[in-house]
Amino acid sequence: MKEKILKKREGFEGQQLIVVPRKISADFLTQDPITRQLYITDIGYYPKARYHYIKRPSGISQHIIIYCIEGKGWIEIDKKRVDVLPSQFVIIPANTPHKYLSEEQEPWTIYWIHFKGEISAYIVGLILQRAKNFRLHLTYNENRIRLFEDICINLQKGYGDDNLRYVNMIFNHFLSSLLYEEKFNHAGQEERQDIIGQTITMMQEKLDQLITLQEFSQYAGLSVSHFSAVFREKTGYSPIEYFNHLKIQKACQYLLFSAATVKEIAVRLGVEDPYYFSRMFSKLMGMSPSEYRNRNKTAEH
Structure with missing residues (x-):
């Protein structure tokens, strides 16, 4: 039996709809080194959109x-x-057949965005890895809605180069809020850290010491092998590599300031052998500590 669908031809009360002129897309968005990576072509907000059908x-x-x-x-x-x-x-990935309909009795209220760009397909792929049947659950977050509204407000101000860059850089952040929701929801909030987060905090507090892998795993209350595996999964690095990265990060501050x-500096970071410290620094930074200091030394006035 063929489904009967009522279609809404007019707009929806309180709606927002912005279409970026295709000439703007062709002349600027696809050419600018920033915006051509990822840019919005259309954006809208449809409240209680009964009979909304596409x-x-x-x-x-x-x-x-x-x-x-x-x-x-x-x-x-x-x-x-x-x-x-x-x-x-x-x-909904580009060039994919689709249709959708708002329910008649409880019509949806939706925010929607159409977008393109050189990295857009890659980002869509990342989202699809987390999605089930193209769909993900999101916790409502006012900050995410503010990002959307900021995009709309600024697009309504015109299509100057700086404005278009600003809007589409916000859009990058908006997408990150969808893809990495947990990080976005906890940004700026006090939260109970997991054991890996607690270990990293401990590392930051003990940069002046030499700490072994066994000591890190003991602090975390895990076996060495399990701790190492979990730490690498969380950060992409082994615990000792990560600790050394933090030491070199601090070393850069000492060298500059x-x-x-x-x-x-080596002694301050718990490394007794300055030659070993210099080799570690050079391996991670691509230059010796002295070269780093000379290249980045603040000019005196």
Whole structure:
């Protein structure tokens, strides 16, 4: 039986809709070194969008994000239909057949964005790795909505070069809030760190000491092998490599903002052999401590 669908031809009360002129996209967005990586082509907000229906048998050339904050609907992507509920967002890859419909009794309220760019397909791929049937759950966050509203407000101000760069750099942050929701939700908030986070804090407090892998694992309350595996999974580095990175980070500060010799800096960082310290520094920074100091020394006035 063929489904009966009521379609809304007019707009929705309180809606926002901004379409970036295609000439702007061609003349600037696809040419500028910043914006050509990732840029918005269309953006909108549809509150309580009853009978909102779209059907695109061949898809469109842009990727689409639909973020539902209220009400219900469904989206069919490449012949797979998923229900869309509050606090869910759906990603529709470019050139993918799709259609969607807002529920009549509880129509959805959605934020949506169309976007393109050299790295857009890669970002969509990252999102799809986390998504189930093109859909992810999101915790409602006012800061994310503010990012969206900031994009809209500034696009309404015109299409100057600086404004377009600013808007699309915000969009990068907006996408990061979707892809790395946990980090975004905890930004600026006090939180109980996991054991790896606690260990890293301990590393930062003990940069003047020489600490073994066994001591790190003992602090974490894990076996050496399990601790090493979990630490690498969390950070991408072994515990000792990470600790050395923090030491070199601190060494750079000493070299730039103090008159301490290389030997004195090595001692401050718990490394008794200054030659070993210099080799470690050179390996990570691509130059010796002295070269680093000379290249980056603040000019005296």
